[in-house]
Amino acid sequence: MAKNIAILGASGYTGAELIRLVSFHPEMSIAALAADRKAGQAIGDVFPHLRHLGLPDLVKIEDIDFTDIDLVFCALPHGVGHKLVRDLPEKTKVVDLSADFRLTEAETYKKWYGLDHTAMDIQPDVAFGLPEFYRADIAKARITANTGCYVATSLLPLIPLLREKVIAPDPIVIDAKSGVSGAGRGLNEPMLFSEANEGFKAYGVGHHRHMGELDQELSKAAGVDVIASFTPHLVPMIRGMQATIYARGDAETAQQVLEATFADEACVDVLPLGGIPQTQHVKGSNICRIGLVPDRIEGRFIILSVLDNLMKGASGQAMQCANITLGLPETMGLPQVPVFP
């Protein structure tokens, strides 16, 4: 029997993408869609592209009966998940797309998000939602904290290289670029078409809040403290993300490690040495594609990691985690053929 799914935060872009994915899924069905400010509206009024699918209207979270819900996707702003998850029935699985459960230390959460972590008692039961490295944890956990988009893009190539000590932990430079949908659906002037189109800019330079999560996982992989230089940029496209990573180490060894690590992974595609991936070639799919190119400077190389920020960077990966935690085949229902052009 199909699993009953609730999506909380269904009026945002990651929510819409989750609806798309659950609709494709042969073993899942949408039981409830919540969006507090838009509660009471038909989904077709909030997202006209979904109007023909016969979906339930949006409701308030408090009006959902979670009794028969097998899994909840939380696509809510940072800060509301701690209380919310505590109040859910014990047997309900949760995949949380916010940062609320990604950081294992309360101080780190406070530092980067300016909020108290009020669910530290639950935190030890949370799996870090990067399936390629935490698959077993996710299978057992009640709660999975889906990795952020910038962090997933960076960690997928960096974790194996740091674990295997193929690259030096310092300096690592991560120059990252995101499509505009990563900023969500909130109204602010820099995201207007006339402001964002035909332009390029950095933002959050030196202090972007995804850094806490990045430091935690890079350090864990390396076994020593790793602090990377990380600069996010905004690209005038809707979907897509790239990390250009500058590292020290032997390029051929690094290539071998990446190939070996991801040989059997359905959602990570390592190009041959010297190959250059493009974001548009993974659009709409749950693929992270990685290229590694030797620098002309001896002993250095450049890693290019691309994904669709709404898919492998958010909702696609959340579905991958959901499949794992529900005991379903990991890529079930994931449309792995990119939409190009």
Place this chain on the structure above:
Amino acid sequence: MAKNIAILGASGYTGAELIRLVSFHPEMSIAALAADRKAGQAIGDVFPHLRHLGLPDLVKIEDIDFTDIDLVFCALPHGVGHKLVRDLPEKTKVVDLSADFRLTEAETYKKWYGLDHTAMDIQPDVAFGLPEFYRADIAKARITANTGCYVATSLLPLIPLLREKVIAPDPIVIDAKSGVSGAGRGLNEPMLFSEANEGFKAYGVGHHRHMGELDQELSKAAGVDVIASFTPHLVPMIRGMQATIYARGDAETAQQVLEATFADEACVDVLPLGGIPQTQHVKGSNICRIGLVPDRIEGRFIILSVLDNLMKGASGQAMQCANITLGLPETMGLPQVPVFP
């Protein structure tokens, strides 16, 4: 057992979209991919977004053994289909995306395409590939001539209104707009990013070659000769098509006819009277969405018809036809949830 599919013209955009659709399809598998100039290349070299799918290399058409092929999608330039289709085994079904079999009169084909129609003997066995109106024909035919993108966008609302004599056959103005992918992958200056982006233009004004097909079908529906004013335009987006149609008649009656006609159609979505569709809300899906708005001038109204030119305007509709002609459920394998944003 899955149907064996060959795609001829696999290195173009409609070819790539067909590969995407066949890959999703639970009852089809790709047996051969042909692209004459790029024969011998891996599909991943021609379309990097498809490299991880384990597809066969591109071959020449003449090197395909059609013996076990159940259906051929022809996504080739106009003019090569006549001979090609004649040479295929009798039992092989064909869905042709070119204009080669769309026109029932040899002179009309010659007039608009400048070529002799060399397969007039086969022509009577061809179904016109617009399933909502020619479903029974398609089910029986060996060859289906998939309707062109501009023509499908226009015919879906106009055929029922002309058949029911709800609108006057003259004047009908069709102001049509297409995303750039409709121009294909050929190299020419106006399609360069720096030329096409941030701009808008008409083209083929007064003499676009889709007019032959349009006249034929509008006249057949009306029972009298219908010649519409038709102007195509290029919009700086990859996918998407809209026809804005100006007609005389009673808006409410027209709305009722459209709603009745498409009530049970899975691929056509009629908005409530006054509703305005947007191309981005059907992107990636096989949906044609139609809105009808009364003009402020008594007795006139405006129809807005949108679709994804590579899907319901080309490859998606071709798959719909293929399902019908193979006896499969009509929308099997068609991803009907648009990719938005």
Place this chain on the structure above:
Amino acid sequence: MAKNIAILGASGYTGAELIRLVSFHPEMSIAALAADRKAGQAIGDVFPHLRHLGLPDLVKIEDIDFTDIDLVFCALPHGVGHKLVRDLPEKTKVVDLSADFRLTEAETYKKWYGLDHTAMDIQPDVAFGLPEFYRADIAKARITANTGCYVATSLLPLIPLLREKVIAPDPIVIDAKSGVSGAGRGLNEPMLFSEANEGFKAYGVGHHRHMGELDQELSKAAGVDVIASFTPHLVPMIRGMQATIYARGDAETAQQVLEATFADEACVDVLPLGGIPQTQHVKGSNICRIGLVPDRIEGRFIILSVLDNLMKGASGQAMQCANITLGLPETMGLPQVPVFP
């Protein structure tokens, strides 16, 4: 001595474009910039692209001393101009970019804008700001009501053809398309990059408020009531506007009338018969470019009129009017070389 210019509404896109134009102008200098909600801010905080120009900070309108101001550009929302203009010194010239003074009948203003026209006593002294047809009026008037962007695009070809009775007054279909900057800088969801990019839609179908102005001027030109079908659309580009106009008449006569009308006009460029203009080829300039193509239907033709909505559609034309009313050469300071690509 340079003319002192005040720009009211300097924090919007037409305001920014006026600043650009006054900065180029050899005989004008910026004396005051007003933007009520952003009063007190440096222009560089509101428009970073202007930060290096040494411009005055934004102030409230009431804090401007208009004594030495030679001309005021009002780039304010509809509805505030009536009182404002009345309170300005008698000798101060005004070019108003809103609709407040475009309509000569109070009822018409009320009908389309939902507001009372509270300055009907001043209205008779207002010139309609379309210099190619109202140049003498503008030279004498204290106030010029700058023509709206859609209306200018449509009127430039249609006024001479209606005046000369080359086209029938009915039916005229105007299918118009605008870049997103025409919607201004206000925050609303459909103008977010992720919503507007890669999409196309109509809006205000059947009841767009520019219709009042359009009716007034078309009827005046024809000498009989003219009501055109008019549909605006949104194109995913920042700047640019096109009207595709369907009319009945003799194409060659119409071409001759257009060529004769605009032969000596610096800001209107008529292409040879059959020529197709593109919006990107007039971007950043004050040029309206017009093409006329015979339809395949005898006795009908299609007019394609393009301009930059922020230039000849708004601020450029306002500068043209300002030059005229101040007795300066009409194109002084107007950068007439488009920015392409």
Place this chain on the structure above:
Amino acid sequence: MAKNIAILGASGYTGAELIRLVSFHPEMSIAALAADRKAGQAIGDVFPHLRHLGLPDLVKIEDIDFTDIDLVFCALPHGVGHKLVRDLPEKTKVVDLSADFRLTEAETYKKWYGLDHTAMDIQPDVAFGLPEFYRADIAKARITANTGCYVATSLLPLIPLLREKVIAPDPIVIDAKSGVSGAGRGLNEPMLFSEANEGFKAYGVGHHRHMGELDQELSKAAGVDVIASFTPHLVPMIRGMQATIYARGDAETAQQVLEATFADEACVDVLPLGGIPQTQHVKGSNICRIGLVPDRIEGRFIILSVLDNLMKGASGQAMQCANITLGLPETMGLPQVPVFP
């Protein structure tokens, strides 16, 4: 009397931009436009946006009489300039936008461009066309080798910091991004709208040919060999370029050096410490805008340098050099107000 200008390579994007700039210039007039393959055509056929300007038709270079030409802009492909410049009259000044005269060593030229440098005898008389650092040389030189776009973007902040030894010469990481117009008007598949739009990619990773020029100038500034990691990327926008530069040193000292260096420069705008520039805010102008942000890692900072690749990255800077070498005011005729939005 106005200077007579010839533009060689007038059918490319930098050629078109030069025409725009010369048209604005009060002391220059266009005497000849050359484009070998398109010789004989009207400029309006090659660049419709220029058709209303009364410009001369395109001719072959060999058909130009250079006798009265004061200055030649060479906007030709790499490799043809050596012979060409040698054959020009002694008194004709040259600003060359290609790489032919940028490298002072023949071997370096050969290494990066694969061609023999056949004008090494002239090379010592060439000025490096980066006016902020080579102004005096340019004033005296007959030939100026206009700096490449990526290199100008990088050198403007890096030269003063290396000269003053504020940053360590190793490692320097330059992660650079360019709009698509930088690729020119040549026909190739990756530059088609449908391929380049809605995507992001690196290219020339590890071996881009601008590296020779970069090494030369960085090393000269530092007084020791400097080899930076440099990765160019393609952004789906027409114009605009950014270099994100990662360096070691004291951020406040670096900020002071940048502010002092460019305090009196009209074409370089240094933001306050922590400021983030955007490419769209310098579009159409000859401004390079620089921001410097401390990294969270002690002793490191990030420089963000943006410009319009066709202006300060190519034709605008060429005009700046031309003004200097002709003894005119340096920014004469340069439209310094960006076109935004």
